[in-house]
Amino acid sequence: MQEEVVEAGRRPDYRKNEGTAASSRNYAYSNSWKSVVQSSLPARPGVNTTSAEEPKKLDNDRVKATDDKLAALRAFRRAKGLCQRCAEKWSKDHRCPTTVQLDALQEVWDLFQLSEESPSEVYEEEMASDQLFLTVSVAAVQGLESSRTMRFQGMLQGQAILILVDSGSSHTFLSSKMADKVVGVSPLPVPIAVQVADGGRLPCGTHIKQAHWQLDECNFFTDMKILDLSYYDLIVGMDWLEAYSPMQVHWLQKWMIIPYQNASVLLQGLVPELPAGSVVEVAAITQEQPDLSVMGLHPELVQLLESYVDVFDKPTGLPPSRSCDHAIPLVPGASPVRIRPYRYPPAVKDEIETQVVEMLKSGIIQHSQSAFSSPVLLVKKKDLSWRFCVDFRHLNAITIKTVYPMPIIEEFYGFWVVGGTSYISKAMNSTLAPYLRKFVLVFFDDILIYSATREDHLHHIRLVLELLQKDQWKVKLSKCTFATQQIAYLGHLISSQGVATDPSKISAVANWLTPTSVKELKSFLGLAGYYRRFVRHFDVIARPLNDLLKKGALFVWTSQHDGAFQALKEALITAPVLALPNFSVPFCIETDAGGVGVGAIRCSKVIPWLI
Structure with missing residues (x-):
């Protein structure tokens, strides 16, 4: 409709007239529109409008200007996502209204209707089409x-x-x-x-x-x-x-x-300010505040722990960036590891899905398209909750090992010895380094605070909680024990009397069946070797069993092996309490020698400590 009206002044009418009246009306309409367009467009400056040789050139100039304006109109509508016919918002299901022809005609008329005597309209005529x-x-x-x-x-x-x-x-x-x-x-x-x-x-x-x-x-x-x-x-x-x-x-x-x-x-940018009392979001949450009153703690200790209650909150996101952020460097040329998931019972599957959803919401994990895949394992914690683990054994096989010494378990017993080699993990070392081996010991994520008096113990706990709060570490309250003279730590019972074996670990020894393979024997000797300092003459008693593990030896169980096996079980069940040394008093050295070897021990007095 738009093109037909605009170009009426320069195109012949090829339609056949059906009658004289109709022909007159068409001819009159066409000529009237042409005269309006021609009379509305002003002549260019410097052009003699009275010359008989210029009308054709003027018509061409007017048509070109009209086409330019119409092209600009189309471009404008296209850029704004408008329909070319009705100027309404265009969509895939768009239908032009019934009055589209009149609206389009009026818009084109307004575009080209210019008055020679109106300053405002001459002002618009002087504008460039892009402006x-x-x-x-x-x-x-x-x-x-x-x-x-x-x-x-x-x-x-x-x-x-x-x-x-x-x-x-x-x-x-x-x-x-x-x-x-x-x-x-x-x-x-x-x-x-x-x-x-x-x-x-x-x-x-x-x-x-x-x-x-x-x-x-x-x-x-x-x-x-x-x-x-x-x-x-x-x-x-x-x-x-x-x-x-x-x-x-x-x-x-x-x-x-x-x-x-x-x-x-x-x-x-600036976030929009809402009026006071506006509802931003409604969500149902469950916040479990630690109930310290049921733990039977001293009131001073309860007040101290309540001052650092955020340390005992459940983690809800990723920890902050630290100087020892973890990375997994792979050996050059390593191929991706892809291990299919294990089979799980329905209850375990539900727990895995629950923990995965929680970790996704808190940002601990994210969806990945990685070529690496490792199966998930759930391990029971001491408080009977589930620990989410991933079996990375195959990934570890192609990982460049980080050289960092493992702690020596026995060094934790004499935990006020100073000047020893650093053996804790990098993360905890950077956090608790100011107080290590002064009144704090750390074995990976197990923290042990020891003090001589109750007042010192409260002060030491406050110092440790300040460091944990500063580095945004989270502590699980249900796994903590405070202000006690006996504590289970790394399979041992540490008290004012000394270090003893943990009965919960040793109870399995009493019912240990006679080994029938090298694998079963290694398992038994592994547990027994962990407590070897509690067994006098451990190497002598275990020698027959170690002979079965030598290269090329046949696994033949005899009465000699059974005697050594039963002797080790009895020694572990009746293990003595090892006294803790006090390096502030003099030591005495006792020695002994025989036909097969020599030995020596250091002796000192023992004083009680709070742990």
Whole structure:
């Protein structure tokens, strides 16, 4: 309809007339429209309109100008996602309304109807086609904030400004009030009108070329058109957004990451302020506060622990970055390890799914498309809860081993010896290093605090909790024991009397069946060897059993082996309590010698300690 009306003045009518009246009406309509278009378009300056040789050239110029304006109109509608026929929002299921032809005709008529005597219409005629379609959103004009806008605080020539980053505005606009406070404002070569999304227009006759402005310590230079804006000092439009593309934008949290000086920079916008009492989010949570009263602790200790209650909270996310963050370096040329999952009973599957969902929500783990795959294991903790483990044995086989010495278990018994080699893990070492071997011992994640008096013990606990709180470590309260003179630690009972074997570990020895293979014998000797310091003449008693493990030896169980086996079981069940040394008093050395060897021990007095 639009093309047919506009080009009526230059195209012949090939339609056949069905009657004289109809023919007259068609001819009159066509000529009247042609005369309107020709009379409405003003002659170019310097052209003699009375010359008989120029009308054809003038018609061609008018047609070309009309085509240019129509092309600009089409481009504008295409950029805004509007229908070319009805100017309504276009979608896949769009249908033009019944009045589309009249609306389209009126819009084309308004576009080309120019009065020679109206200064405002001559002003629009002088605009370039790209200037005619500069746009600014309603949010920018009316001071609104939509889902596609962001607000920032910035600086312009030393002036604090409120900035609106608006994807609905085509260019960057500066308010006329702010323009009066800065320098560099100059008139435009040709005045322009800026189209507002609600249908209105704003005049624009001045601008600033390459204006210098700042946002979050970043410097930008942008051309700014001056508009009469009431709410924002600066509207940053698509010209700036396109110049700093590609970018990452989070419209909900109001931040964007843009490329800046060969790097990426995060720009945090202003979060909308809500009125007091507004409901932001409703969620059901279960917060389990530790009940210290049921633990039967001293009131002073309860008050101390309540001061650091956040240390005993359940972890809800990843820990902070530390100096010893973990990494898994692989050997060169290693291929990905892919191990299929194990079979689990239904109850274990439910627990795995529950823990996986919790870790995903808290950000501890994330969905991965890695070529590596290792199966999951659940292990019962001492408090009967499940520990989520992953079988990384195959991954460990292709991992470059980190050289770090394992702690010597026996050194934990004389735990106030000083000057020993550091043997704790890097993470705990960096946190508790100021107090290690003074009143704290750590074996991986097991922390032992020891003191001579109750007052010292409370002070030592406070110092340790301060370090754990500072580095954001979390402690499980149900696995803690406070202010006691006997504690189970690494398979031993440590008390004021000394170090004894843990009855819960030794109870399995009494019912240990006679080994029938090398594997079963190694398992027994492994447990017995852990407590070898509690068994006098351990090597002599276990020698027949160790002979069965020699290379090339046949596994033949005899009465000699059975006697050694029963003797070790009896020695472990009746193991003595090993006294703890006190390095503040003199030692006495006792020696002994025989036909097969020599031996010596150091002796000292024992004093009670709180653990």
